[in-house]
Amino acid sequence: MPVGSVRHKHGRGLGELAAKLTEALPGIVAPALSIEGREIHDGKVTPDEIIIRCEEGTGADANAKDLEIMIFAHDFPERSANLEDRKKIVLEGVLAFLADWDRNVTGFVWVILAPTAFGSF
Numbered sequence: 749m750p751v752g753s754v755r756h757k758h759g760r761g762l763g764e765l766a767a768k769l770t771e772a773l774p775g776i777v778a779p780a781l782s783i784e785g786r787e788i789h790d791g792k793v794t795p796d797e798i799i800i801r802c803e804e805g806t807g808a809d810a811n812a813k814d815l816e817i818m819i820f821a822h823d824f825p826e827r828s829a830n831l832e833d834r835k836k837i838v839l840e841g842v843l844a845f846l847a848d849w850d851r852n853v854t855g856f857v858w859v860i861l862a863p864t865a866f867g868s869f
Contacts, residue, residue: 749789749866750781750821751799757814758805765849766815769842770802776841777819780834780859783826789866791824815855817842823861835859 752773756766774795781798783791805812819838821827827834839857846853 749797749799749868750777750793750819751801752777752817752819753801753803755803755805755812755816755818757812758807758809760814760853762814762851762853763804765851765853766802766804769815769817769845770800772845773800773817773842774798776845777838780837780841781819781821781827783824786824786826791822791826793821813855814853817855817857819857819859820864821859821861822864822866828861831859831861 754766754770754773756762777798777800778793778795782793786792788794788797805816817838835857838859842855842857
């Protein structure tokens with residue numbers, strides 16, 4: 749189950765944009781991270797399984813971008829083999845989303861793969 753965050757720069761008035769992006773991200777991230785032929789929770793990902801948190805930075809942040817998107821997911825070999833391509837899918841989806849907003853923003857997308865163990869209750 750991938751988890752991500754959208755952090756928006758303090759004082760830039762990006763709360764509404766960041767909230768809408770947070771809503772859109774599961775649909776952008778799921779196809780980018782899903783591994784064809786795998787079962788759910790074993791590499792297949794649907795938008796309903798992606799958790800995205802939205803938060804505003806603080807005035808103490810240094811060198812913060814307007815929008816900082818980080819996605820954490822399990823490091824399946826099929827994902828790491830073409831991680832740049834998967835990141836590009838997310839980045840292009842975010843840029844397409846932002847095209848509908850009349851805002852000039854800076855930002856980044858960072859997809860981080862790591863060994864994980866997930867349990868729900």
